[in-house]
Amino acid sequence: MTRTAIDLSHRLKKLPLTRLFLFCIFFSIAATEIIVGAMGLLLKGEITYDYLLTGFFASLCVAALVSSVLIFFLNLHRLDKDALRTSEERWKFALEGAGDGVWDWNLQTGEVFFSPRCKEILGYDEDDYESRILSWESTIYPDDFQRVMSELQAHLDGDTDSYSNEHRARYKDGSWKWLLTRGKVIDRDTNGKALRMIGTQTDISLRKQAEEAVQLAALVFENGSEGMVVTGADGTIVAINPSFTQLTGYTPEDVIGKNPKILQSGRQDAMFYQAMWRKLVTTGHWEGEIWNRRKNGEVYAEWLSINSIFNSDGSVNRRVALFSDITKRKQSEELIWRQANFDPLTGLPNRSMFRDRLEQAVKKTHRVNSSLALMFIDLDRFKEINDTLGHEVGDALLVDAAQRLIHCVRDTDTVARLGGDEFTVILGDLDATDSAERIAHSILNSLAQPFQLGSEKSQISASIGITFYPKDATELEDLLKNADQAMYAAKDKGRNAYCCFTPSMHDAMLNRIQLTADLREALAENQFQVYYQPIVDITTGAISKAEALIRWLHPVRGLISPDDFIALAEDTGLITEIGAWVLRTACSQAKAWRNQGQPSLRIAVNVSARQFHDMHFIDTVSAVLIETGLPPEALELEITEGMMMHNMEHTIAVIQTLRVLGVQISEDDFGTGYSSLNYLKQFPIHTLKIDKSFIRDIGSDPDDAALVIAIIAMAKSLRLSIVAEGVETEQQLAFLRDQGCTQCQGYLFAKPMPEQEFGAFLAGPRKD
């Protein structure tokens, strides 16, 4: 349809020229006739046949001449128009072919010819875009409108040679496109007023996007917080960004033209870089953590990501490396890792790291077909030091002990702290089991050396349990259990000792578990009994006191000594209940004996640490005294030195309350613990009981004899009454009597007996 319209317009345009041509022919014939006729009249006075013929021929000649001239010019004109049309079509073809639209604006009418491409650029069809300048104006992006119009006006006004403008225009669907509009006024009136302007319109959205991307990339390169390095294919640095300088200290002058190797810290070996390059060459990409060195020599960690830009033939054009400093993150990760795996006090691996190390050591030992030793080390009586001298001193001792342990083993061995005063040692790659025992020996020796803790000098010992992989066990859990059991065996051995695991320890543990279960039922099943042992006033031979000593009549095992179950009762907490039962039974029995002719008899009852520190202990004592009717001064509570050291302030407060109640307090097993005159002075006790271990050898061991003499003298000076335990011989009795000891307890007088027996003993004759 468009084509037909154009042809028609051309045909119509041809019409005036044809008319002009005919008119010229007729006019020239007529003019020739008139001229020839006029000549005949002038020359002959008439128009003759000759003249008419001459005129006719002359007219023909003139017409032929005029028509030739006209046809010449007409052809010339047609050639011009064809040439113009051809050039116009080529021009349009070239522009449209290049994607540009063409417009032709008649400023007088406001009409604009928009080429199909012009409309297509904005998504319009031929017919739905009006050929008015307003159509174009209405698509301009509001923020660009002012600028577009003022630049256009400047050109229309003749201020600029041509018009060129980039602006956004609305696409048919409402989105925005970037257009480049160029034009030129090609016709002006005599006053310079623009009459016609033609131009092109180009869609430059893609170019704009690319430009924006480039600008963005440049912005990121210049302002990004990550360091960037661009290298050529040969690895030479061609560009760095400001962040690179900030992070590494190197300026462009320092590094451009050089290899990034100048950043290497030496922390990664050649293998690392080989692997990195292998990945880069095969995939074009590498990323990971790397330690580099700043210009000032400082080593830092960075997260590095390298990408390659390839040429069309697949060869590398550039490599772009991006990195960020992750030193702080690494440091916090390291800190968190250390906190999770190391003991903050001693710096030794903690329980979690220890398990990890043990697992590794077991795997390695298995691989190399060797053996390893696992030691559990528990500091004896550490709790006493911690409680008496304070936690700071306790901590200092632990730190010192940890260092001593480290010095006893090889660098490849592991020393760990499981918590409290429990340490472990993993001795890998053992040649023989006795080398582990040698190390245990040296640990015991080392820990036995006095600890200088500030102004205090302290001494401790340790109990060590040893087990071997794979001899004793192959599973981790079993190894841990074995070492634990062996350590308990060392403690049972009397502390300051080591024990290697034996399968019988396992049986002992099973026995312990069974005994615990039985103990829970013993009270309800009435399996406990209280035995009584007399404490004799050796000056008069009278029984001044009876010590209540518990016995467990086990239905299967028979009579079990308190040494075999009191600790277990402590561990399980059953001691509070059992202790209260002993107290009630003994007080009630003492009251009965006092009523049966022994009015001055007193009763001594053992109190365990857990029982003593129980918050209801004083209430229990008061309740029992009220319940049984025993006068408070007839009750003596025996507490050990170790218990007194545990939480001294609380201990003193409890003792003072008991004293207010009228109850007597004696310190049991004196001499075996942390005996100190200084501490003794602080505890408001009534009686000191010298441990039987000193009495046993007073006849043969001058040291023990001297110690007993000193204890008696000290007790006298503190106005404390004194009881010697474990008196078995007359010599011992004589010695004690000579030293001024007034009360004795021991098999020499009587063994602990059930109540009826003791009742009879009380009533019967005795030795003094």
Ligand SMILES: Nc1nc2c(ncn2[C@@H]2O[C@@H]3COP(=O)(O)O[C@H]4[C@@H](O)[C@H](n5cnc6c(=O)[nH]c(N)nc65)O[C@@H]4COP(=O)(O)O[C@H]3[C@H]2O)c(=O)[nH]1
């Ligand atoms: N070799 C020898 N031993 C003598 C002699 N005289 C007395 N003994 C024993 O020495 C222990 C003295 O009691 P302990 O030092 O308080 O030592 C007691 C005490 O610490 C604890 N215990 C006993 N009964 C109770 C109780 O009811 N409660 C608490 N918490 N502990 C108790 O069990 C420990 C052991 O009690 P037992 O086996 O009854 O052992 C008793 C007694 O039988 C002697 O001449 N030679």
